[in-house]
Amino acid sequence: MTTVLIVDSDQDSRLALEAQLSASNQFERVLSCAGLPAAERSIDQYSVKVMLVDAEQASQSSLLHQIKANNPELGVVLLQGKTGVLDSATLQELGAHAQTSRLAAPMEIIASVAKALVGRLAPGKRILGKFLKDGK
Template sequence: MTTVLIVDSDKDSRLALEAQLIASNQFEQVLSCPGLQTAEASIDAYEVKVMLVDAEQAGQSPLLQHIKANNPELGVVLLQGKTGVIDSATLLELGAHAQTSRLAAPMEIIVSVAKALVGRLKPGKRILEKFLKDGK
C-alpha cells in the first residue's frame, strides 16, 4: 500500500483531507504537514510515494522542484486553491502528475493519487521496446 503526504498551510483543510483519506482505508499511511520545509524530512522518513501539495504554496516556492530533484519517483498532486483549475503547462512546470480540489469527493482524490502513482512510473526499456514492436 501507499504512504501519502498532505502539504497544506491551512490547518482545517489539511486535517479534513487527512481524515477523509484515512477513512477511505485505501492507503497504508496518511501524513500531513503545514509546509514544504517539513515535507522533505517526512518523505525520506516514511517512504512517501505521493504528495498532495497546496498549489499556491507549490507555485510560490522553489522547494517543490528541489524535493522532486531529490525524489524523482515521488508522485505529486496539486490541490487547487482560489485560482481553480491549473493548466497542464503549469502542472508540468511544477513537476506534478495530477490535480484535485480540496472539496472533491474522497474517491476523486483517490483517483488523483492513483494517477500520480502511475505517472511517476517510467516503463522499463524492455517493456517499452516490446510495446513499440507489438504496435507496428
C-alpha cells in the first residue's frame, strides 16, 4: 500500500486533509508536516510514494526540485486554494504530476494521488507501445 505525505503550512487545512485521507482507508499511512524541509526528512524515513504539497509553497521554494532530484520516483500533487488551475507545462516545471483543490471531495483527491502514482512510473516508450493501438 501507499504512504502519502501532506505538506501544507495551514495547520487546519493540513489536519482536515490528513483526517479525510486516513478515513478513506485507501492508504497504508497518511502523514503531514508544515514545510518542505520536514517533508524531505519524512520521505526516506517512511518510504513516501506521493506528496501532496501546497502549490504556493512549491512555487516559492527550490527545495521541491531538490527533493524530486533525490527522489525521482516520488509522485507530487499540488494543492490549490479556492481558485487556480495550472497548465500541464507549469505542473511539469514544478515537478508535479497532478493537482487538486484543498476543497475537493476526498475521492477527487484520491484520484489525483492515483494519477501521481501512475505518473511517477514514467513508463518507457517500448512499454507504452504495447498498450497503444498503433504501437508507434
